[in-house]
Amino acid sequence: MMNFDDLNISDEIKKAIGDMGFDKTTPIQEMAIPLALKSRDITAQAQTGSGKTIAFAVPILEKIFIADRSPQAIILCPTRELCLQVAGEISKVGANIKKLKTLAVYGGQPIGKQTRVLKKGVHIVVGTPGRVIDHIERGNLDLIGIESVVLDEADEMLDMGFREDIVTILKNTPHQRQTLLFSATMPTEIRKIAKNYQKNPKFIKVANNRKNIPKITQYAFKTDHKHKFNDLIKLFEIYDIKSSLIFCNTKKGVDFVFKHLKKQNYAAEALHGDMSQKTRDRVMNKFRNGNVRFLVATDVAARGLDISNLDFIINYDVAHNYDSHIHRIGRTARAGNTGHALTLVSKEDYSNFSTIKKESKGKIIEKKMPGDEELENIKITRILNDAKKSIKIDNLQEYIKIIKKNSSADITTEEIAAALLKKIREN
Template sequence: MMNFDDFNISDEIKNAIGDMGFEKTTPIQEMAIPLGLAGRDITGQAQTGSGKTIAFAIPVLEKLFIPDRSPQSIILCPTRELCLQVADEISKLGKYVKKLKVLAVYGGQPIGKQTRVLKKGVHIVVGTPGRVIDHIERGNLNLIGVESVVLDEADEMLDMGFRDDIETILKSTPRQRQTMLFSATMPTEIRKIAKNYQNNPKFIKVSNKKENIPKITQHAFMTNHKYKFDDLTKLFEVYAIKSALIFCNTKKGVDFVFKRLKKNGYSSEALHGDMTQKTRDRVMNKFRNGNVSFLVATDVAARGLDISNLDFIVNYDVAQNYDSYIHRIGRTARAGKSGCALTLVSKEDFANFNNINKQSKGKITQKKIPSDAEIENIKLNRILDDSLNSIKIDNLEKYIKIIKKKSSADISSEKIAAALLRKLGEN
């Protein structure tokens, strides 16, 4: 891996990168940044969380002419959430670039506020396709001076039906522009866009070297649809899950799981497309801030959702296809961390699961739902392991004295320890 200092970039951006805590590049950054700085069109295949925002943001920022306050770069993202993340990251990267203006435009926010900022002048617009089109049609956004276009999470934008909007936007920009396209997968539709709207693009892909694959433990559990929810809560016990993102295939399924979790005392929220943007923002912020433990969501609602330190993904319903499965489990194991993906498979899910399992090439381990007795044993052993670790690191003299005082010929310290273990296991 290279250092960012190895690139021919401005001191302002180097200083900002240092403030952000980055030294070494990720694989996609090492491949994309030199090409981007050279003005090449790029088609990049990389998963969410691979560091691609920095990969395209550095070339975009280096190309800007700050005295010109008309839009010089347009970055398209599938969701409001991702727009805000990308705009925030670019702003951090450009914090030492004086008078830089970056604006996120998206649905769900009053258009008047965005219009006023656009009229004052911005250098970079980060937007969802629908709202960008809206501003173009209202005369608020003129892309005639755009020098670089970025399509971020292109496959998700196509999945959400934005193809026509993307093409309309691309046609509104100059033919002599730099176009950088990034996508987790490369279906035929993405390749068509690359062919029609890019100029001799360089295709780059993060290699599947072992060190670049997220450290995600993947398990699947066969279940009966009738007992699926009960098996879900058993997995909470087995893996000591305190927080998780739970995927269902339908809004109806999301509501069912959410209501059952609430009824059983679990701190949870639901997220699906029928909610207003304001409600979705509130729910996502609660989950991100740790104010709610379990978020139950559909694939579309969770797009663009980036949560740091998310250890568990649970597929209550098996994903419809392998690409969707990869998008789901990619929400964990960010930035080199490890994560765990658990999938419940009922009879109705066999066809989809078998297809996903085949494409995963053996990465999904099939396991049995433990019995109640096995779960109790797992919990007791976990308590014992924690206790043994406490012996190594904690000062236990006060507690040893209490145990000695209570023990006798009839009541040994072993019996007291066993009674304490039983009490803790019942909680």
């Protein structure tokens, strides 16, 4: 890894990156930034969380001419959440560039508000393909001055049916533009776009073994389809899970898990493609602020979500392939933290699981779901371990006096401790 100070970039950008807490580049940044600064087209295969936003933000910002208030760069993202995340990151990298204007445009927000900002003038537009097309057709967005186009998470955009919109937008930009394409996978459709709309692109690939993957502890538990939900609840109890993102493969599965969690009084919400943007925003805000502890989602609904401090990911259904699995579990262990990914594997899931386990190269450890007696022992051990920690770090003198005062020849301190343990365990 090289230092950002070693890159041929402005002091304003170097200072902003330093203020963000970064001094060394990630592999994608080290490979992409020098090439992009030379105006090369790039096709980069890199996972979410690899640092790719800074990899394209830096060269874009270096080219911005502040005096020109028309769009000079456009970044296409699959979801509203990712748009906001990318726009926020660009604003941080460009924090010391005076009068820089960046705007996120996406569906679900009144178009009038976005139109007013566009009319005032912006340098960088970050948008979902559908809303960008909408602004172009309404005459709000003119791409004649675009020098840089970024396709972020291109494979996700194609999976969501945005291919025609992407092509339309690319055709509306000048031929002499720089095109930077970032994708976690490289299916044939992505390669076609690269061939048709990029000029001799340099291909970059960052290996799947992302820095944070080793910090994710992955366990898989065999289950039976009819016992799967009960085993999900067991996982909550085994690992003392207070909050989690739970993945299902279908909307029907999401609704089933969500409804049954609610029946058992868990603070849960569902997230899937049938919901309006307003509903999605409301659900995500509740999850981020802690009012909802368990979010049950499909892969499509969860795309672009950036959730911090998430310790557990649970795969209620096994992902369809390894790339989807990596996308899912990559939402824990962010920013150098550790995390857990737990997967329930029924007979119906086993074919997909076998493929994913093979590609994970031993990172997924198969464990047996504990029986009722073992589960009870796990819970009691957790309570006792918490008590032992408290003995070491808390001042318990007042409580010791109370226990001694209430003990006698008929009631020993051990019996009081046992009764308290029973009361705690049953509540």
